[in-house]
Amino acid sequence: MAEVVIVGSEDEAGELAAGAMLELIRRRPDTVLGLATGSTPLSTYRALARRIGEDGLDVSRVRGFALDEYVGLPAGHPESYRQVITREVVEPLGLTPSLVHVPNGDPETIRTAAEAYDDAITAAGGVDLQILGIGRTGHIGFNEPGSSLASRTRVKTLTEQTRADNARFFDSPDDVPMHCVTQGIGTILQARHLVLLAFGEGKADAVAAAVEGPVSASQPGSAVQLHPHATVIVDEGAAAKL
Numbered sequence: 661m662a663e664v665v666i667v668g669s670e671d672e673a674g675e676l677a678a679g680a681m682l683e684l685i686r687r688r689p690d691t692v693l694g695l696a697t698g699s700t701p702l703s704t705y706r707a708l709a710r711r712i713g714e715d716g717l718d719v720s721r722v723r724g725f726a727l728d729e730y731v732g733l734p735a736g737h738p739e740s741y742r743q744v745i746t747r748e749v750v751e752p753l754g755l756t757p758s759l760v761h762v763p764n765g766d767p768e769t770i771r772t773a774a775e776a777y778d779d780a781i782t783a784a785g786g787v788d789l790q791i792l793g794i795g796r797t798g799h800i801g802f803n804e805p806g807s808s809l810a811s812r813t814r815v816k817t818l819t820e821q822t823r824a825d826n827a828r829f830f831d832s833p834d835d836v837p838m839h840c841v842t843q844g845i846g847t848i849l850q851a852r853h854l855v856l857l858a859f860g861e862g863k864a865d866a867v868a869a870a871v872e873g874p875v876s877a878s879q880p881g882s883a884v885q886l887h888p889h890a891t892v893i894v895d896e897g898a899a900a901k902l
């Protein structure tokens with residue numbers, strides 16, 4: 661059973677999640693952070709950047725692994741998750757770029773790269789704290805409904821719903837890639853602490869299914885119920901159907 665914390669605002673959620681990350685980094689300067697993209701974790705990254713600055717914390721040894729990446733975007737595309745993680749996380753937090761990993765979405769090498777990425781997480785000793793958002797389809801990372809709960813990092817096809825939801829980041833809906841590479845649900849579950857964030861009524865169904873519904877591949881978020889240390893931080897809107 662995941663611990664559910666209902667907060668008054670996204671900023672409050674960001675402070676809570678950032679607090680947990682800071683505590684880890686203070687204890688272990690080479691902490692491995694699991695990084696999510698999307699709009700949901702932005703208040704967390706903002707709070708973390710501010711508090712690292714205030715505390716003068718040395719984060720030069722902090723390591724990171726992103727959850728996912730689009731397949732086939734040109735290198736340097738501003739909406740590739742490599743670029744998003746650089747812009748929203750690595751630069752504002754002052755992390756060491758070579759220690760922060762994002763799956764390689766080059767279609768030529770994708771299959772071996774996906775497996776190698778999974779192995780690299782294990783070789784790093786696993787993720788200490790994984791930040792997660794949740795899609796309206798219930799996806800975590802880009803594990804769309806139907807993803808095996810034991811899945812590892814691999815290529816997936818995005819649902820039409822997810823492509824439509826993410827079209828806001830692109831010039832045209834047709835520009836949203838069809839495929840992605842994502843850590844599997846089994847990979848995500850190996851992190852030592854999961855922190856799932858969700859805001860707004862549009863996420864209420866997905867949150868209710870994740871936290872209170874049956875554990876099922878048709879609701880990938882429900883995998884958090886299998887984890888011994890999962891924290892779900894939601895605002896009133898996202899908590900509306902709990």
Ligand code: GLP
Nearest residue numbers: 696697698699700793794795801
């Ligand atoms: C994206 C990401 C997910 C994210 C989710 C929700 O497409 N691949 O990791 O959690 O969809 O996005 P948002 O936070 O913008 O609602």
